[in-house]
Amino acid sequence: MKKILILVIVFYILVLFQISFLVHFNIFDGSFLGWSPNLILIAVILLNIFENPQKNSGYFTAFIGGFFLDIFSGHFLGINFIGFWISILLAISFSIKFILRKYVRTPFFKKA
Amino acid sequence: MKLSPKLKIGIIVVLLIAFFVVLNLTAISKGIKNFFYLISSPIQKTLWRLSNNLSDFLEAISNINKLKKETEETRLQNQELLKELVTLKEIREENKILREALDLGLEKEFKLQIAQVISKDISEDSLIIDKGSKEGIEEGLPVISQQKVLWGRISEVYPNFSRVMLISNKESSFDAKIVNEEEIQGVVKGKGNLKIIFDLIPQEKEIEEGNLLITTSLGGIYPEGLLIGLVKTIKKSDIEPWQQAEIQPFFDLSEAEILFIIIEW
Secondary structure, eight states: OHHHHHHHHHHHHHHHHHHHTGGGSGGGSSOBTTBOOOHHHHHHHHHHHHSOTTOOHHHHHHHHHHHHHHHHOOOBTTBOOTTHHHHHHHHHHHHHHHHHHHHOOOOOOOOO | OOOOHHHHHHHHHHHHHHHHHHHHHSTHHHHHHHHHHHHHHHHHHHHHHHHHHHHHHHHHHHTHHHHHHHHHHHHHHHHHHHHHHHHHHHHHHHHHHHHHHHTOOHHHHOEEEEEEEEEEOSSSSEEEESOOGGGTOOTTOEEEOTTOBEEEEEEEEOSSOEEEEETTSTTOEEEEEEESSSEEEEEEEEEETTEEEEEEEETTSOOOTTOEEEEOSSSSSSOTTOEEEEEEEEEOOTTSSEEEEEEEESOOGGGOSEEEEEEEO
16 A cells, blocks of 8 residues: 555656656757657556566556556647556556566565 | 456456546546646646756856857847937837827737646647636637747636647647738648748748748637747748748747736737
């Protein structure tokens, strides 16, 4: 429960930071492929990659991140509804987990 | 009865889809967005102001050498401008009297609503401002700055907030003209990333870099005479029926804090 709360707060701060703070800096002004870096997307991908592949909290991360992106962004490719970013991030999260579970063997050290 | 993991996932997916369909088909989604904007706006306003100041400061540091050179040039220009200023002051006084006589004040030209910018969209060229349907804001209303520079129009309205589609948004297109020796009509299209182009200009018309672009009342979207930008580069090709020009827009995100919505014109 504590972890969920921390995730929600961190993602909320991250999205506000991106839409109200970073937009003023030229370096973030869409210089990369015409898009500014999406901090939530990056965070979700990183959390899913570095999490133990057998755990499922990455999906929850994707849901929270997607929800905030849906709330604070308007149209994307002409689509505007709550659930769009959630679906995208869940699909990304699912793909990462699938690849890590099926094709990658990661060494995990258990606590003694 | 124990459900298999695949069935569990299936049920969760179906429930989620049903939840989002209900959410988006009703007005609840606007309510949710408005709620989040409402609780976030104090933080967003602070962040926006902080970031504005910080970016100005950093820009000043990075441009220090350029600024020195510019100061020298400005000093020279200043003397010449002072001479002109004296003349202009006289003209302004005369203009003021004439305006009063003809009842042409800007505040009388438009009925305005003041609004503060709180955020910019992540994925497209749009802003969120702190005025919504409760203040009489409707979709389609033009948004300008104090200097009569066109920023865009209202694309979505929430009870306390509105979304402004900037003129550089890919979905934005409207009629505009260049006031040169002759009037040149065309269409301004948004290219995304705060860039705009002036398109559908007849080949035979002569345009030059630095020409001023203003709105026309032709499409009925914007009032006449709002400032858009200056012609930056011209793209002319013999095989194309029209010529195109890249525009340096007047609106500047670093100066976005207070905007005006034209309620009536």
